[in-house]
Amino acid sequence: MDDELEDKILYQTYLSHMKLVSKFAVGIPTVGICPPLGYAWRIARTYVLKPEVLILGALILVIFVYIQTLDLWSRSFLEKIQHSLGRTTSQVSRFNFFADDSSKGKNRWEFKQDYVAAYAIQGRRPHMEDRFVVNTNIENTGVSLFAVFDGHGGEFAANYARDKLIPSISAQIVALKNILSGKSEILPVTDQDQATVDKENDNSDANLVKRKKSIVKSVSTANTDDCVDRNKGVTDPELINKLDSLTKSITREVRPCKTSEKEKTPPKMNLMDYLDGNKINYGRLLTDQVLAIDKLLVETAKKNLDVAGTTALLAIIEDNKLIVANVGDSRGVMCDSKGNAIPLSFDHKPQQQRERNRIIKAGGSVSFNGVWRVAGILATSRALGDYPLKDKKFVIAEPDILTFDLDDHNPIFLLLASDGLWDTFSNEEAVSFIKERVDEPHFGAKSITLQSYFRGSLDNVTVVVVNLKNRR
Secondary structure, X not given: OHHHHHHHHHHHHHHHHHHHHHHHHHOOOOOXXXXXXXXXXXXXXXXXXXXXXXXXXXXXXXXXXXXXXXXXXXXHHHHHHHXXXXXOOOOHXXXXXXXXXXXXXXXXXXXXXOOEEEEEEOOOOOOOOEEEEEEOOHHHOOEEEEEEEEEEOOOHHHHHHHHHHHHHHHHHHHHHHHHHHOOOOOOOOOHHHHHHHHHHHHHHHHHHHHHHHHHOOOOOOOOOHHHHHHHHOOOHXXXXXXXXXXXXXXXXXXXXXXOOOOOOOOOOOOHHHHEEOXXXXXXXXXXXXXXXXXXXXXXXXXXXXOOOEEOEEEEEEEOOEEEEEEEOOOEEEEEOOOOOEEEOOOOOOOOOHHXXXXXXXXXXXXXXXXXXXXXXXXXXXXXXXXXXXXXXXOOEOOOEEEEEEHHHHOOOEEEEEOHHHHOOOOHHHHHHHHHHHOOOOOOOHHHHHHHHHHOOXXXXXXXXEEEOOOOO
């Protein structure tokens, strides 16, 4: 009984104390206020304006204000709120009320020729590691080639893929076209031909070893302008001047360091393997080329101790055929005649069951560290380069190939982009956004790139739009 009485006394004391505090905190008289407002005020005092509610609310407000000071969070959060309310937020101008001009001064690259436009921005990364390639007519063969490379761990792998893979594919296409048109004959690749290539590559390795002693003293102090330029990239005016003077293959150029080392050459391919009657088997050609260049890239990276890697998204258009090869998490999407988003590729992510099983079977692991990563390191399960993970077969360079008949879809445009865009846009959102702006000077490529930046993308963003409405 004594315990119960003591509890009752404590409870009544607590209630009396809270009532006194409540009157002290919100003891505003309601005399003279109209009955509805007075009733609302009494309800608020009873249920809302209590000390515990006010303290909790103040704590939540402090946390909210603190988080809102983080620029990235506030942008993405407000964007999600507006999307949930069903408001249109696709125009960049809509973001001016909460997004500052922090994108100004960022390195940007733009290109437009015929029915293709590209736009790239360095974004919030310290270096620009994206590369793009546009070739609307490879040496008048009628074949167009587009590519997006998203480098990671440095620029080396993306530069290598652009400078080696694209010319190699183009050369094979030209050779195959010449055979089909009767301009040249098929010359079978013999063991002696391949031995010659291997010998040249071996000699290159031997010469490199001989030169090591002579370079070891100067390598630590070498700092040529060319090397500095490679890290800095190219400024907008410089690139625009180059674009105005070029008509064929357009790439985002970065000058490599001068070196006397002779680059290894890809193995000679038997062109007969890529002919199906009077047609070229582009899927087989792209697969073999990607794997061959990746092998050379890994060997070169080991010598340089460069752990960089890159994704590769390649698209070839010939007549009504579209062939897409994908390695990594850069992504392509097509807008068909009805405005639907048709995926042109599927990301290679470690958490996918197919990829996870392959990685675990190879003795690797998949762990979550902000995002799912191979061995806790790489956020994509396929890439060119990345030799430490490639040696253990945790990461592979085998591309997925998808082929489309453009007559079946009658597409309005194709969109190829690095994953910096897809961090802030879904396929459907991107297609809807570009569809509304396909008549802009850059076919919407510039607008969606800047929009992705304003939505808070932390990565480099590169977008290539192929406007098939205007394609001849």
